Amino acid sequence: MIAQTSYSQQQILFAIDMQQEIASGEFQPADDAVYLTGNQAPLSDINSIKMEDSSPVDSIYVANVDFPPSANGKTLKYNFVIVKDGDRKQEDRPRVLKIQGNQANRRLDLAYFNSFAQ
Secondary structure (H helix, E strand, O other): OOOOOOOOOEEEEEEEEOHHHHHHOOOOOOOOEEEEEEOOOOOOOOOOEEOEOOOOOOOEEEEEEEEOHHHOOOEEEEEEEEEEOOEEEEOOOOEEEEOOOOOOEEEOOOEEOOEOOO
């Protein structure tokens, strides 16, 4: 008998702290937006998800993304993108994450724009 594992969709919470960009003038919360883009559905270069600042005093923008079961085991390459005056400023390099469907809800560590762990 072969055991089958069925995975449900994977919800991942992405969060980015925009305080440094606000302080430097690179991001103005009233006028600009930050988006999440990636290479696995539902994300793509043309289907970015706008991140929201649910508590405007902390400047932390979040997005919950539901990945379909077909994404299980795949590698997600993603970036945060600032849209300012119609121009897009993307991070210098992609971030990488393996999607694991056996985790009900996943919350990623807080990220900073264009800041990567060594």
